[in-house]
Structures are given as structure tokens and as C-alpha cells.
Amino acid sequence: MAEARGPRATDRTGKPSGDPRAPRALALMGLVLALLAFPLLQLATGGFNYWMHMMLYAFMYIAMASSWNIMGGYAGYISLGHSAFYGIGGYVTGGLMTFLGISPFLSAPLAGVLCFAIGLPVGLIALRTRGPAFIISTIALLILAKLALDNIESLGGADGMSLPLPELPAKTLKIPFYYAMLAIAIAAVYTSYRIRHSKLGLGLRAIAEDEIKAEAAGIPTRLYKIVAFAASALFIGVAGGVWGYYLTYLRPTIFFQILTSAEIVLMAIVGGRGTVAGPVIGAIVLVGTDELLVAKLGSTELNLAAKGALMLAVLVFFPEGIVGTLNARRRLPRILDWG
């Protein structure tokens, strides 16, 4: 993975230094290769559809939590409405498919660009405020987007619309989705990593620390925040664009859920807000526990309550999340020390 090309890991861990990049780079490359090769198992046996599904689902959330982290983690502006972009992405590719016959695999990047473009003016308005009022306006954005699509009849209104499946046998059906989500996840994490190690990222972290001081120090805070907001919408839009096709139907109640926002935020917090690796770990942990909880508790209501309780516990006891807490205790494995 691209992380290998990053700057040398700092030697805060106090372990004997050598070239710390080499083993990490190898491990990450190995991981990506293994993930790339995984569908071969499905091709060979046909018995891995469940695992393909779980993994592409995890990839999607890795991409979304990493994207959200650009705004919510680096800049410290919590958005609870980012699932609006998820829905917009889904509807853009779904609409293009229905009316122009363009495959969502081709139009998904376009959906991302569109979400970026929508994010600019929305950010311009919402970022006039700070703290609570900002968070509130992001919720308003989500609900307005849902209301709008509930009422646009040509896109199916509240009933939504269905999309045709790609004409592939069941055995290979999930493979293109798997690679698409994997690519989105890698692109999102890489973008997040590059932003973190750029001037923009530095500025965003300064904003999170103390916005007034950052502005006094000459950082164009308004521009940075708006760019970060739009950038954090981009990959969520792409992921939504592919997910709609995967589900084969679009419906406002499914794509504009505050719960999706909650999942994204929760993953970033559990993993560690403001770190590159945090949202990745958080997404994997939560998709995994979610699957276990559904199997164990067997009810969506209790699943919801358990998710809320988990979030409460993490916030009260480990506000820095897994990666942040490990890092503070100098126990973070070097393979996860992405800055």
C-alpha cells in the first residue's frame, strides 16, 4: 500500500531503530496482495460468497470512516449528516444507469466528484458556524436531502426504484463489487494519509486545536475547512454509488439514514479520531462485532442499543479510540503507525 512511501515512522516507541519502513511496507504490500487474490478462492470453490460480502462491506465502511475522519478527525468538525452524500452517490449512479444505461462502476467516480461539488457550497453555509450549530446543520442537510428524494417522483419518490443486476452468474457476481470497494477503500485511506501529511492536514489539525490561533497564524481556515468538508464527501459518494448497484434498489429510507452516519462516526471514534489507521481499525472491529451481535442478540433494536452503549463506553473511557490510546501508551504496533 502507498503508506510505505511515507516519511519515516518516528522513533517514539524507543525500540531499536533500523529502517522501520521496510517491514511495514512489506506487510502492507502482502496484505493488499492477499486481498487482491482472495476472490480466487471464490472462483475455485464458489463457497466464499458470504466472506466476499462481509469484506466488501468492511471495505465500504473503511472508505467512509476514513473520509469522514478528514473533517471530523483532523479538523475536529463533527458531521452527523455525511450519509447524505452516501445517498446522493447512490442516486446519481442509479439514475445514470436507469436513464442512460451507464454502468455504476463507470459513473461512481463521477458521483464522488458531484458529492465533492455539492460539498463546497454546503460547507460554505454550514461552516459559518462552529461546534454545536455546525453539527445541527449537518443533520438538517441529511434530512433535507431525504425529503427532497422522497418527493422527486421521477426517481421513484419514497418508494425508490430498482436497478438491474449485472449479468453474471451467482458465483462471480460479487467479484466486481469486491474489487470496486477495495479500490475505493485504498484510495480513501491513501487520500486521508496524504492529507494528513500535507500542509492542508497540518492546517486542519491547527484548526482542531485552536481555530482562532490558527487563523491568527495565517492559515486560511475557511478555505481549508471547505476543502476538507468537500473532500470528506467524495469517497462516501463513490461508495454509495457502488452500494446502490450492489443492493439493486434505491430507497430514501435506506440511503439517507442517520444510523449510517452514526456507524461512520462510531467507527472513526472507536478506532481513533484524527489518526490515519484509526478509522480502518474501527471499521473492521465494528463490522465484525456487528455481525456477531446480530447473530447473538438477533434483534436490530438490541443491536442499536448495544451500539449506543458501546459508543458511550468508548467516549467516556477511551475518548482517543484504539489507535489513539495505544499510541499514547506507546504500544501502537509499528505496522499501524501511519501518522
Next chain:
Amino acid sequence: MIDLLQVMILGATLGGVYAVMAAGLTLVFGVMRIVNIAHAAFMLLGAYLSFWLFTRFHVDPIASIVIVMPALFVVGVAVYKLLFTRIVDSPRYAEMTVLLTFALALVIEGVIGFVATGTYRTTTPDYASDAIDLGPFYVPTGQLYATVLSFVLLGALLAFLRFTRTGRAIRATMQNRAAAQLVGVNVERISTLTFGIGIALAGASGSLMSFLLTFFPSKHWQWIASLLALIVLGGMGSLAGTIVAAMLLSIAAAVVSDAVGPTWSPATFFLALFVILMVRPQGLFGKKAEM
């Protein structure tokens, strides 16, 4: 013209209930800077409690306020002690409160959903389906009762804040927490008390809503979104601003619902929010420093 006035009357009668809902939220934000995303979830708890008392023991939903308010006051105090005293010193306090209450809302919704299932509920006292004729206009009896009660509650709240020692301490803490502490206000005790009162008010408005609207476990997202828009409009932390905003917006929402269609009426709140953020980010009655 008559039609429009009728629609506005219907909107205004809901405005009182909205004002009670938003008053609790404003109070909690004003004193502790907690943006309580779970406020509407507590309302829902009140509504379900009223529903349970109504169906099981035939307690009138208005009368059940006497039980709901103290019960939710205790819940509020417990939640405050359990959760918020732990994060008082957090460096990112404001966003921490949002995330904590967000999580709390998920827990409440999940538990309600598990206990009461997702079925749409409403309490059905006799007055819920009656209406009173006023010449060319009519007012549904349920809405009238709810409005009257809302104003009684708001009046009691304002009197409490104005004339009692504790009330003055609450207002002092809202104005300037550090200064209040300096002149001997026990802000920790005041905070706990205020949170309890805020949640109790949420419960009371839930009881009133229980016969005005149908509700289900995820209903609180709709409520909280409108409420939050409302308190931003009112200037976050200004009680008077919140009450005025509640009246204005619920009338506007009723007019929009009549003119454009009921599905668009919630949008009124959010469009108002975006407009106000563009034109006057501090809200109708807010001071600039509040944001």
C-alpha cells in the same frame, strides 16, 4: 383568507407544545453547553410512558404528566451524574456532549424498540378526536388542551427562574458560569438540577404529543432535527428566542404544509435554519459570542 387563518391557528396551537420541547433543550444548553441530541428520545420515553399508563391503567395522558415529569426528572439526574460529570474536563467538551447524547439517543431508541416494538402508537382520550367551533374557525380540543398546558408549564418555568433563589442561580449560571461560581453558586448542583428539569420538560411534552401525533421508536430523529433547527433560530440558550421561534416556525410549517403539501412541512425548519445561518448565524435573539 379564512382558510389561511384556520391553518395558522392550527399551527399556533402546535407551537406551544414545540415551545415546551425546545425550552428544556435551551435550558440544558444554556446552563451546561450540552447540545442534547437525546432530548427528543427522552420525549419519546415520556410519550411511551403515557401510552403505557393510558392503555394499562386508563390514566389520562394529560394527568399522566404528574407521573411522567418526576420519573424523567430522576432519569435525567441519574444520566447527568453517570455520564456528564465524567467529561466536564474534556478538552473537546462541546463535541463530546453531542456524541454522548447521540449515543444515548441510540440506546433509548433501541430499548424502546425492544420493549414496545416498532408499532405506531398514539393515546386516544376522548378529546383527541373532538373539536371546538369558534365562529368560522375550529380548534381541535386536544390541541387546545395541549396548548393551554404548554403555556401553564412555560409560565411555571419562567416564574421559577425569575422568582426563586434556585431559579436565579440557574439564570446566573446561564449568563456566566465562572462568575456564578465566584459569587457562591454551586454550579455542579445547579447543572444536575437543570438537566433533570430539562428532561422532565421533555417528558411532559412527550405526554402532550402522545395524543396529538402517532409515534414509533425512530420518531425522535424527526423531532430532534426540527427542535435543533428551532433553538439555533432562537439563538441557542435564549429562552425567549426559543419560544418566539417555536411559534413562528410551527405557524410557517402549517402554512407550508397547506400550500405545498404535508411532506414538505418538516423542510420549513431546515430551510429556515440554512437561511438563518447565512443571514444571521447567531440566531434571532442570540449574541454573537454565543456561537
